[in-house]
Amino acid sequence: MQATQTERENRIVIPQAEQPLVEIGNVTKRVRRRTLLQNVSFTVERGEICGLLGPNGAGKTTLIRVMTGLIRPDSGDVLIGGRSVVRDRQAAAAQFGAIVESPIFFPYMTGRDNLDNLALLHPNLPDRAARRQRVREVLEIVRMDQRADERVKTYSLGMKQRLGIAQALLGDPQLLILDEPANGLDPMGIRELRELILRLKHDLGKTVLISSHLLDELQKICDRIVVIREGERVFAGSREEMIGDHGSLEEAFVERMTT
Numbered sequence: 001m002q003a004t005q006t007e008r009e010n011r012i013v014i015p016q017a018e019q020p021l022v023e024i025g026n027v028t029k030r031v032r033r034r035t036l037l038q039n040v041s042f043t044v045e046r047g048e049i050c051g052l053l054g055p056n057g058a059g060k061t062t063l064i065r066v067m068t069g070l071i072r073p074d075s076g077d078v079l080i081g082g083r084s085v086v087r088d089r090q091a092a093a094a095q096f097g098a099i100v101e102s103p104i105f106f107p108y109m110t111g112r113d114n115l116d117n118l119a120l121l122h123p124n125l126p127d128r129a130a131r132r133q134r135v136r137e138v139l140e141i142v143r144m145d146q147r148a149d150e151r152v153k154t155y156s157l158g159m160k161q162r163l164g165i166a167q168a169l170l171g172d173p174q175l176l177i178l179d180e181p182a183n184g185l186d187p188m189g190i191r192e193l194r195e196l197i198l199r200l201k202h203d204l205g206k207t208v209l210i211s212s213h214l215l216d217e218l219q220k221i222c223d224r225i226v227v228i229r230e231g232e233r234v235f236a237g238s239r240e241e242m243i244g245d246h247g248s249l250e251e252a253f254v255e256r257m258t259t
């Protein structure tokens with residue numbers, strides 16, 4: 001039997017313009033008897049840069065692994081662009097690109113060839129010409145076009161991280177999820193990363209969720225802050241709300257961790 005127009009429309013999840021891009025609802029994750037995440041909820045609006053912070057072992061990577069569908073929560077859900085990562089991972093995955101842990105590339109291949117290879121995984125890049133074109137675009141976005149034809153083994157850590165972001169951009173997702181992308185970078189690398197993330201927001205309208213221990217950096221780029229402590233969300237709000245009258249994100253963070 002043919003579905004009516006209304007029935008067809010009802011089946012399609014149409015993200016509302018005002019709907020947050022990321023909705024994390026009561027996510028709980030246990031491993032054996034340990035609770036790694038306990039009822040974590042927060043939202044991220046489109047076009048925001050959201051910083052995820054918390055002390056070592058707080059549960060940030062675990063939450064990012066749940067968000068990217070690498071592990072399933074015991075309860076709760078993550079919606080990205082209205083699609084459930086738990087129930088409809090493929091549709092949700094089309095909405096985000098991620099660097100979780102260090103991106104892995106073949107060191108003896110060039111940056112461009114690595115990306116060409118990874119572009120094969122993207123259903124929206126069906127033919128070789130489309131893939132090559134998109135690879136050119138993402139290399140330009142991350143300012144790696146001049147070094148794209150050199151082998152990855154000759155790249156600095158900062159260049160590898162930028163190549164990782166280029167990989168995350170291949171499918172032109174709305175959201176980028178970056179787990180500690182500044183780890184191990186020198187001051188120039190950190191600055192280039194900061195400028196890139198701000199360009200992604202301002203020039204391309206991307207939404208970014210970034211975890212980091214570099215509070216000065218997060219203070220410079222984030223609109224929203226989420227703090228996790230011992231698996232629980234202890235703060236979610238604007239950068240200004242978080243800093244309050246503490247003067248800096250670092251002071252505000254230390255205060256929250258010690259009281």
Ligand SMILES: Nc1ncnc2c1ncn2[C@@H]1O[C@H](COP(=O)(O)OP(=O)(O)OP(=O)(O)O)[C@@H](O)[C@H]1O
Nearest residue numbers: 031034036054055056057058059060061062063213
């Ligand atoms: N598969 C697992 N089995 C048991 N415990 C785990 C597992 N994965 C993570 N943990 C524990 O869960 C806690 C949270 O880890 P997680 O890596 O999410 O923290 P994090 O906030 O990202 O820390 P860091 O800032 O050090 O990267 C840690 O105590 C970790 O040892």
